[in-house]
Amino acid sequence: xxxxxxxxxxxxxxxxxxxxxxxxxxxxxxxxxxxxxxxxxxxxxxxxxxxxxxxxxxxxxxxxxxxxxxxxxxxxxxxxxxxxxxxxxxxxxxxxxxxxxxxxxxxxxxxxxxxxxxxx
Amino acid sequence: xxxxxxxxxxxxxxxxxxxxxxxxxxxxxxxxxxxxxxxxxxxxxxxxxxxxxxxxxxxxxxxxxxxxxxxxxxxxxxxxxxxxxxxxxxxxxxxxxxxxxxxxxxxxxxxxxxxxxxxxxxxxxxxxxxxxxxxxxxxxxxxxxxxxxxxxxxxxxxxxxxxxxxxxxxxxxxxxxxxxxxxxxxxxxxxxxxxxxxxxxxxxxxxxxxxxxxxxxxxxxxxxxxxxxxxxxxxxxxxxxxxxxxxxxxxxxxxxxxxxxxxxxxxxxxxxxxxxxxxxxxxxxxxxxxxxxxxxxxxxxxxxxxxxxxxxxxxxxxxxxxxxxxxxxxxxxxxxxxxxxxxxxxxxxxxxxxxxxxxxxxxxxxxxxxxxxxxxxxxxxxxxxxxxxxxxxxxxxxxxxxxxxxxxxxxxxxxxxxxxxxxxxxxxxxxxxxxxxxxxxxxxxxxxxxxxxxxxxxxxxxxxxxxxxxxxxxxxxxxxxxxxxxxxxxxxxxxxxxxxxxxxxxxxxxxxxxxxxxxxxxxxxxxxxxxxxxxxxxxxxxxxxxxxxxxx
Numbered sequence: 001x002x003x004x005x006x007x008x009x010x011x012x013x014x015x016x017x018x019x020x021x022x023x024x025x026x027x028x029x030x031x032x033x034x035x036x037x038x039x040x041x042x043x044x045x046x047x048x049x050x051x052x053x054x055x056x057x058x059x060x061x062x063x064x065x066x067x068x069x070x071x072x073x074x075x076x077x078x079x080x081x082x083x084x085x086x087x088x089x090x091x092x093x094x095x096x097x098x099x100x101x102x103x104x105x106x107x108x109x110x111x112x113x114x115x116x117x118x119x120x
Numbered sequence: 121x122x123x124x125x126x127x128x129x130x131x132x133x134x135x136x137x138x139x140x141x142x143x144x145x146x147x148x149x150x151x152x153x154x155x156x157x158x159x160x161x162x163x164x165x166x167x168x169x170x171x172x173x174x175x176x177x178x179x180x181x182x183x184x185x186x187x188x189x190x191x192x193x194x195x196x197x198x199x200x201x202x203x204x205x206x207x208x209x210x211x212x213x214x215x216x217x218x219x220x221x222x223x224x225x226x227x228x229x230x231x232x233x234x235x236x237x238x239x240x241x242x243x244x245x246x247x248x249x250x251x252x253x254x255x256x257x258x259x260x261x262x263x264x265x266x267x268x269x270x271x272x273x274x275x276x277x278x279x280x281x282x283x284x285x286x287x288x289x290x291x292x293x294x295x296x297x298x299x300x301x302x303x304x305x306x307x308x309x310x311x312x313x314x315x316x317x318x319x320x321x322x323x324x325x326x327x328x329x330x331x332x333x334x335x336x337x338x339x340x341x342x343x344x345x346x347x348x349x350x351x352x353x354x355x356x357x358x359x360x361x362x363x364x365x366x367x368x369x370x371x372x373x374x375x376x377x378x379x380x381x382x383x384x385x386x387x388x389x390x391x392x393x394x395x396x397x398x399x400x401x402x403x404x405x406x407x408x409x410x411x412x413x414x415x416x417x418x419x420x421x422x423x424x425x426x427x428x429x430x431x432x433x434x435x436x437x438x439x440x441x442x443x444x445x446x447x448x449x450x451x452x453x454x455x456x457x458x459x460x461x462x463x464x465x466x467x468x469x470x471x472x473x474x475x476x477x478x479x480x481x482x483x484x485x486x487x488x489x490x491x492x493x494x495x496x497x498x499x500x501x502x503x504x505x506x507x508x509x510x511x512x513x514x515x516x517x518x519x520x521x522x523x524x525x526x527x528x529x530x531x532x533x534x535x536x537x538x539x540x541x542x543x544x545x546x547x548x549x550x551x552x553x554x555x556x557x558x559x560x561x562x563x564x565x566x567x568x569x570x571x572x573x574x575x576x577x578x579x580x581x582x583x584x585x586x587x588x589x590x591x592x593x594x595x596x597x598x599x600x601x602x603x604x605x606x607x608x609x610x611x612x613x614x615x616x617x618x619x620x621x622x623x624x625x626x627x628x629x630x631x632x633x634x635x636x637x638x639x640x641x642x643x644x645x646x647x648x649x650x651x652x653x654x655x656x657x658x659x660x661x662x663x664x665x666x667x668x669x670x671x672x
Contacts, residue, residue: 028246029156031207035246077244079213081200088203095157118243 003063003103014101016061019068024055026096027072027110032085037073037113049075049116058113067106070097074110078117086110122273123323125224128183130323135192138318139174143167145314151399152307155252155298156203162307165202169209170315172199184223189216189233204308207241207253208315214240227277231268234261234281251296253308259288260316278320285313362395362412363438369430370407370423382407382426394418406430412437438466438632438661457550458503461541462489462511462519465631465662468538475545478503488514494522498530505529505554507561511541513598531558536598537570538662539627539670569618571596571669573611575633576603592666607634611642611667618671619650626653629660629668639667 003019005012024036035049036058050058060071072089076082090108097103126134142149142163149163176195177188193216196209218236219225225233238261241254248254263284267277292306293299299306372382387407388400395413407426413419416434423429458478463469464487469480479497483489498506505528510519513536523530531554535541544561552560572595576587587593587603594602594614601617604610615626626646630639636657643655660668 029249031203031210032244033246034244079197079240080206080210080244081197084200084202084206088206091157091159095159118240 003061003068003101005102014103016059017056019061019070019097019101019103020056020059021052022096022100023059023061023070023072023093024050024052026092027074027089030085030088030092032077032080033074033089034077034116034118035075037075039071039073039111039113064106067104068097069107069109070105071109071111073113075114075116076112078115082112082115086112123275124272125226126185126230126274126323127224128185128188131185131188131225132177133325134319134322135174135177135188137322138315139170141318141321142170142311142314149307149311149314152304152310154302154304155296155306156249161202162204163311165205166208166308166311166315168201169196169199169205172196173209173212184221185225186216186219186222189219192216204253204311207257207308208312210241210244211237211257211312214238225274227268227272227274230274231261231264231277231281234264237261249296251292251294251299252306253312255292255295256285256288256306256309256312260285260312263287275320275323278316278323282313282316282320285309285316289313362414363436364413364416365410365433365435365437366395366413366416366419367408367410367431367433368419368423369432370409370427371405371430372407372427373405374428376424376427378425379427380425387426390422391419394422455501455503455550456505458498458501458506459509459545459548460494460497460501460506461509461545462494462515463538463541463662465629465660467659467661468629468668471542471629471658471660472509472545475542476548476550477509477545483512483515488512489518491518491521491525494519495526498522498526498528503528505531507531507533507548507554507557509533509535509541509544509561511535511538529554531555533558533561533565535565537572537670538629538660538668539568539570540565542627543568543670543672567672569597569623569671571611571614571618571667571671572665573607573614573667573669574665607666608638608641608645611638611669612645615642615646615669615671618669619653623671624654625656625672627656627658627670627672629658629662631660631662631665631667633663634666642667 002016003014027033028036036055038048038050038057039060040057058073062069070093072093074089076085089110093108094105097105146163146167149166150160153160153162173192173196176191180188180191182188193213196212200206200209214237215233217240218233219229222229238258241257242248260281264277264281267280271277289305289309292309293304296306384400388398391400391409391411392398394415395411399410400407409419409423411419420429420432455478459476460479460481461472461477462481462483463472464482472480479501481489481493481497494508508519508523508530510516510532516532516534516536519532523532533544535544544564547560547564548557574593574595576589576591576593579589580587582600585600585603591603591605592607592610593600594610596614596618602610602613604613628639628642630636636659639657643657646653647655662668
């Protein structure tokens, strides 16, 4: 499945892999996010940090009309306010999808899959 | 006197002053916020974060510095808001970890605490972006550590930290392209600098300085950032409520007649009634104002009550914005059968577009497009056939020439006014041939009477109408019929002359030099006498003509 945008010139089809990269890069640019996690933690390991090529394992995109709902699976550093880090992720994912792909998001759901204890 | 350690009392002062200093400048920080998301809330977020920390410190009665830093860190963690808030909470979490068990802090311990804060903060980020609050914190801590190797004076160490933060903040635009592009320093870094400066002032026990006074360079930064943010959100030119970006500097030391005493709060209060995006700052000598308003004159008049006006600048943001919009018109869609209209004014462009016109060529009474402009527009449309609506008597010839040299079938509908063009467009049918469309649309021209109201630029007599300079002229189908000193009267009289027993719909488009209120007045006056008519008012945004009126 992909995100389809109707324009006057025709259809724009953005593959989920592209959306996943944009979402993943936006999410991980937020302070406190130590990595993307797999949505399928049981199969892919609970605290495995995804590399960029695998961001799509941690991003679920559902589209309807010209709007999409994104689920983002992240790992947050220990000792941070998880709710606030997640809120920041929502903001930057929404902003970057609009800014880079012109996609309006209906919702950005953040799933904190794991907390990584950073050596102090 | 060398200050060797920071005790709990000093530390409380530091936190209190820092919180105050940040809080007073939150708006300024907000105005710089363009990264990572330009939502202008960094200052607000950092303020809420540190306030939460300060509250926790105030509630803790301990005389151990190590316990106060813990309260600060916990309070900031609980209250962390936004990216910058979360980062600062981490900085102080590391800070606290390095001070566990300390009753007081000496110079070395202070420097260590800052360094540990940076180390902790850097751990919680995958790819640290340089040119942000992290850079400012890192350089500041480094300077502090260097100084602590030389001296055991905590004041000197803290001063080095503040200076380091200041220097690092200046480099942020070079490290982060988006900051450079907008021309600002990093907002979070600026916020951190305020905190550090507050620490130093609290430590020195100085009476803390009030709201931060940005210097001229920083003022420009704020303005740039504001513009950047407003461009992001502004979609259509007509959405710009306050069209003039107005800047003045008032020399408060200069004597003027009936000079009023200057109070910044009052000053700001009054100006905020005149427009939006207000920035007003002042010191003892000069006040600087940046405001988006419809009435630049009112800003000048008000400002000049307090002293001489220095630098004055006005930009018409609608024209600026229209230029941006026009430039982006290049990627209009290509169609089988294009209609090209000559028009100026954003509202009128929109009206034509809503009727299905594919390309608009800027032009009208004072700037007639050339034959080449029209040929270019036909080519760019990518269509296989086209209709041109010149919408001005002076352009009909150029359009006909363009049609002759074009490789495509191009029909000209000899519309002489915007009103005719809009009416003709209603008869356009893309499924018919060029000839059929030209016939139908040309016939439709007869259904409309066009009226234009504009201002005379010299004295003259035309068609037995005596005209004085600056009179408002009512022009009906190209002939001057009315000359009046009042624009509403001129328009009203003109419409009266345009009406006949078949008239049903009156459309009034007010231009750049008029407004909806005037148009409403005309309509109200007409409604009193003619209850059978229907009226429509549009914001045409056209230059030259105060009103364009069509009677159908």
